[in-house]
Amino acid sequence: MKTIGLQSEPVLDCRQVSVLHITTLLLRAGLIILVSRGASWAIGAGAVACALLFVPAVHANHQGHVSHPDGEAHITVGAGYSIPGASFQIFMGPGNDAAEETGLTQADRSAAVETVREAFAVLVQHRTDYPRFDESLKKEALARVVIETTVVNDEGRAFPFLVARTTQPGRVILLISASSLKENGYLHHPNTLAPVLAREFQWVASKADTAPKPKMVAGERALKSAPIRTDQDIAALSGEERVRLLQQLLGSYLRTVDDQRSLDGQSYYEVGSTVLVAPTHPDSTTKLYEIRVREALQRIVREPFFWERTPKAVRSLLNGKVWTVAFVNIDQRDWATRTRVLPEEKAVIVGARDQRVQPAAILVNTYRTAAPDDPFYPDTQGLPMGALSAEQLARVIALEIQHNIQEKSMAGHVAQDALTAPK
Structure with missing residues (x-):
């Protein structure tokens, strides 16, 4: 089955950007030298010196695992915890100031390790019920699991889980936030945590995949001549005027087929059929x-219902913030829809006013069904995305944009994360 190669996507996932916040490590004379990014002083005009903080080395017991190059391994403390039937181990990250801020005790940290360990044991026992997890086990894609007090990306945004690549091709690290486990009531409830962990393995499998990029087949957009409008202009238009504006954008800027044409040669659903x-x-x-x-x-742009309920969706389709809305076949992922925003460094200049835009792609995963926590779940009636009528699809797209379009993109992968990206 032809699918989009996720490593090649030039845009960022608004809900699940996986970024590993790693401090550079240098080994000298048995000491780890932490290079502080924040400690620099101006000495004279333009002279800058970096302060180096020397601390004792922290050793993680990998118990037979392949050692990692210096600077690649995330800091861990103590011995790893094994899971029967799995090649990876669970490690604790070092305590930090966040533990006091979050109220996380040492007992909570210990409970987090034991809960995660037992949850993985459940997944191993029922691995055939979780195909992404089973695939990752077979490929030994997960190098290790590290439980941190909190898990944040480069922008300081907290996430319950993050996945990051290592310098070893096809190997990734899973970071788990102990404070998030406590906040969401997962401590001491491994059976509840197990399916939540299993969902993260779609990201493990994807980030571990180093397959070559698929070729792009779409042509260039007419950015300069794109007839995007301001939000004020859009509000003043009638429904039919918005439809005419949409038609102009479809001919120059807004695409409705993904660049890889991932549905070419694939099967389809009739409306309402599985x-x-x-x-x-x-x-x-x-x-x-x-x-x-x-x-x-x-x-979406014509009917008053959408202007009243999801006005951000109507505006975003006509002001340049959305430049792709398309059905796709992304077999490696289990989500039904995603909003992917172009990173800031790849922002484009659009329209006669030379507006700088970080446009988004709204992707609808053709062969997936909505999850109960999706805002459009009731509208889909349990059908695959590809079986929805135009009316149902309009509500799905509008709610996806309304809930997930962002004013600015999230931080991209750190340099460490790009080490095993496909060429």
Whole structure:
């Protein structure tokens, strides 16, 4: 089955950006030298010196695991905890000031380790029920699990889990926030935590995949001539005027087919059916879903319902903040929809006013169903995304944009994370 290679996506996931916040480590004379990024002083005009903090080395007992190059390993303390049937171990990260701020006690940290260990034991026992986890075990994709007090990305945003690559091709690290486990009531409840952990393995499998990038097949957008409008202008337009503006954008800026054409040659669903139908031509499925997306977009910009309930979605489709809305086939991921925002360094200049925009791609995963916590879950009635009518799809897209479009992108992968990115 043809799928999009996720490592090649040039945009960032607004809900699950996995970033490992790693301090550079240098080994000299048995000491670890931490290079402080924040401690620098101006000496004279433009002279800057970095302060170096010397601390004793912290050794993690990998118990037979392949050692990692200096500077790659996330800091851990103590011996690793093994899980029968798994090649990776669980380690504790060092305590920090966040423990006091979050009220996390040593007993909580110990409970986090034991809960995670027991949850993984449940997953190993029922691995055939969790295909992403099973795939990762077979490939030994997970190098280790590190339980931190808190887990944050480069922007300081807290996440319950993060996945980051290592310098070893096909190997990743899973970071788990102990404070998040406590806050969400997972401590001492491994059976409840197990399926939550299992969902994270779609990211483990994806980040461990070093397959070559698929070729892009779409042409360039007409950025300068794109007829984007201001929010004030959009509010003054009638429904039919918005439809006409949408049609102009569809011809120059807004795309409704993914760049990899991942649905070419794939089967499709009739509306309301869960039975897959083989295409009559290689591009039949791609064209079918492009038509359905365009029908849905017209509903969003025309009907008063969407202007009243999801105004951000209407504006974002017409002001340049969204430049792709498309059905896709991303077999490596289990989500139904995603919003991916272009990072700040790749922002584009759009329209006659030379507006700087970090545009977003709204992706609908054709063969997936909505999860109960998706805002559009009731509208899908348990159907795969590809089986939704244009009316249902309009609500799904509008709610996805309304809930997940952001004014600025999240931080990208750190340099460490790019070490095993496919060439």
